[in-house]
Amino acid sequence: MGELIKCENLAFSYEDVDVIKNLSFTVSEGDYLCIVGENGSGKSTLTKGLLGLKTPDSGSISLEQGLTKKEIGYLPQQTPAQKDFPASVFEVVLSGRLNSRGLRPFYSRADKMIAHDNIRKLGIEELMTRSYRDLSGGQQQRVLLARALCAGKKLLFLDEPVTGLDPIVTEEMYRLIEELNKKDNITIVMVSHDIVSAVRYATHVLHLNFEKSFFGTTEEYMKSPLGQYFFG
């Protein structure tokens, strides 16, 4: 169980206001880390930092064990423009292979096979030729998850994966993520504001709370003052 991501003494500011200070945590292989926190606690800033879209003011984020950015799959929050985007499910999933193409302009047969495999894995074969915009919210999330798996199968980074989904579909989504973590041994990092249900599936919790952030296993979290506040 080696470490995959190691963050030490991170500090981020947003529009000249410090949002994250002195934050250290690690993500190891097979972990299911849930990052929670109130609005404004720096979840999106940290997300950008972990994805390499924002450099920390101080401290370091290092990818260990030869993990490269190309092995990280990412499930971003949906944008309004995407909801009515005219693209077939297969086109969307296949676009996850782009990062492994480099400058080569077209997808290979192997890329298409990987896309097919992930479509099968997430049980959306019958949607394959359908248009993304005609799908329900839960189906769209599955498509984006399949795309994320095409991009990287070592670590999945999920940003608010259940926002806007109804309770039943939300539960299905959590189960699916748990299965990917347990069965396929994919390391999960999930950002969520839905503390109570997100933490149920996680092995580790990072609760961002300005000066007094918490990082530890879910068990430890339940006993901590922050965890007690929500679960006590």
Next chain:
Amino acid sequence: MLNELIEMFSNDFMVRALIGGTLVSLCASLLGVSLVLKRYSMIGDGLSHVGFGALAVASAVGSAAPLQIAIPIVVISAFFLLRLSENSKVKGDAAIALISTGALAIGITAASVSGLNTDINSYLFGSIIAMDKNDVIFCSVLSVIIIILYVFFYNKIFAVTFDESFAKATGTKAGIYNMIIAFLTALTIVVGMKMMGSMLISSLIIFPAVISMRVCSRFKTVIITSALVSVLCFIVGLVSSYSYSLPTGASIVIVNMIALILAVIIGHFTMKKNKHDRRKNN
């Protein structure tokens, strides 16, 4: 009918208009799909006004090659408008309106002071005889470049258009592709402006994309349909403009409008079917 067409295209200026316009329509429609889907349609509109301002000022100061002066100005504005739209979503559209009306005002003032009032009309609303031999050569080179870049970067353009944050996070340099699209759009607008007029050139970018999105549900078919619709509407518009002595740019836009109405009707029925399918699946 056939004789009429033969007679029509025995005029050199009509042949030039046909070649140049077809190529510009083709390029505009390819770029338009990305711009419309990324909610950047207004950039195209803003650029055409900047283009008018630059052309008018350049002619007013007596430049021999106003087009060559307008191109760098419009390209720089394209990068600037792109920045604005990326950084502040809400203020972006207001900023575009400020820039386009500002450029328009400068252009009109420059033209009026220097007494260019006859040219003003053709810059604003276009003219069928505007394309000269150099313009056609320039159009051909430009469209070959655009089509090659588009095919080569097709998968990247799709990824960046569909989901910029995913593309960035997984290591695609989205910024560069946005800039390529903005750069090519600026070139297309300046070249097409002479025929279409700066008031109407952005229709070539927006209409075909919106039309094809109504009836197609895959990205690839959207692109291909958009290109076909754009060229077809251009040719129909050009021919009717010549036959009935109508303003060229305006007739092309009207043909596009008719195509859009048809697409909305067709789309209405096919969409209904898809929605029905979706309910069945849930």
